[in-house]
Amino acid sequence: MIFADLIYEKIEKSGNPTALGLDPRVEYIPDSIREKAGNDADSVLLFNERLIDILSDIIPVVKFQSAYYELLGPAGIAVLQKSMAYAKGRGMVVILDAKRNDIGSTAAAYAGAYLSDGHFAADALTVNAYLGSDGVRPFIDACKCYGKGIFILVKTSNPSSHEIQDLKLSDGMTVFEKMAEMVNGWGDGLVGSHGYNSVGAVAGATYPDELKRLRNAMPASFLLVPGYGTQGGGAADVANGFDENGNGAVVNSSRGIMCAWESDRLKGIFSHERFAEAARDEAIHMKNALSAAIGKENIKGE
């Protein structure tokens, strides 16, 4: 099955277009786990497993942020690998958010590392395409070879994303609109049975107007939408990333779920030790908010 169909169908089956963002910082992890593990890397592994165990029946997608694992050195990379395999074993779609970018054989090495059936075997990888097509082709080749996907950075969720991405070109378009046009072309030949292809785009929830324009400009690209919750994007904002049937996007929440126990809504209800239960409560809350915003049915809370 190609990636475009995999993510579409997993989301459809669960009724939940949420990606669990696993960007674990050691301070997010409660004492009991840190004591049991004895070191930072193993703490992260246990923390991830707890979250995956309690969420994999209701959240279909997980996004690992590579930076936090790289920060822990080779042991952190081993934990990334194990966590990815664990999530896959629980039936989750695994996105590695590593924003890799290079050219020719070097891009092919990154694609081999993350999209082949090798050491990491993600279902999809985020890619920065500032280098142009020959920095993207090796990733597309890997998508074709292994049935995998990529998400190209188009419009990111951060305050200064305008500095390069919103620059106005001589033809009236912006840089990010030109990037969206290129993303459209890159998806040819990777179209799945639901009309979406395996070359998706990253489009931030914090710019809802741009998100709407990007949804229309890339009608066959799955959108990976960061910036929900802690970065300020709400359910109504991210709704702009979905098509008229409420499909075609996945919304990431990282700290919002991992640290739900200390959110305004749940503070005082769950202790740090009960972070996993709080995460499940928040995941259901988020799912219902998204469902309402995109016009789909709610699931019951527990």
Next chain:
Amino acid sequence: MIFADLIYEKIEKSGNPTALGLDPRVEYIPDSIREKAGNDADSVLLFNERLIDILSDIIPVVKFQSAYYELLGPAGIAVLQKSMAYAKGRGMVVILDAKRNDIGSTAAAYAGAYLSDGHFAADALTVNAYLGSDGVRPFIDACKCYGKGIFILVKTSNPSSHEIQDLKLSDGMTVFEKMAEMVNGWGDGLVGSHGYNSVGAVAGATYPDELKRLRNAMPASFLLVPGYGTQGGGAADVANGFDENGNGAVVNSSRGIMCAWESDRLKGIFSHERFAEAARDEAIHMKNALSAAIGKENIKGE
């Protein structure tokens, strides 16, 4: 000592503005090393050590391409770490070419991974700034804190780099010229005693006219120039990256040195097993070609 001074002085002392690119593919490594090592990751470590041993007295800078190590999984990352430490122990300036990019705390995690005194402790890291200033600030903060440097991708050496980087803006500038302008600003507060600062730029040798313009547009930025040799840039081309005194740039050669034994010039003279001697011959040849092109004295061959 801040990075801007470190690289300037190491290059001045050696009289050689070359960076040894260690982008090792397993097929570059001769049988004897592969047999001795017994596995891919350890083969790469022995191969790197041989090259560093034979070149560190004449090449002042080494650039590791992260992709080839990531391709080998956690063991490859451990070899990257060991190779970086080995090169540092031999007195080389260590650049990690990983083109990292993200925002806020995630960018800070990458900066912590590679620019702190932690697991990898590179002297400098390549960074892709498509995300804008708040994707770069955490790296700059790390440069200030640890005396390290970054090289921002401005104009890359690949054929399709024009697709985004050369887009014409409504004010007549190109995207890469706007990026160069931003790089200029990011270097404030990191200026060393030779007039250069620790926020450098990647500017490809394959576009010599652009390289000249970028040298002038970023007068205080050290340039990291890829594309020499196998990608088609010659010594006259890369000369455009240097200032009027022949300073301010470092030229990378990866396959050209690692695989010198099979180059047109050296084929039949060195066997694959003698790759390290061929690499030294090529390094001296390249140094002399660069010296001639930028008007500095040659060193003697051996």
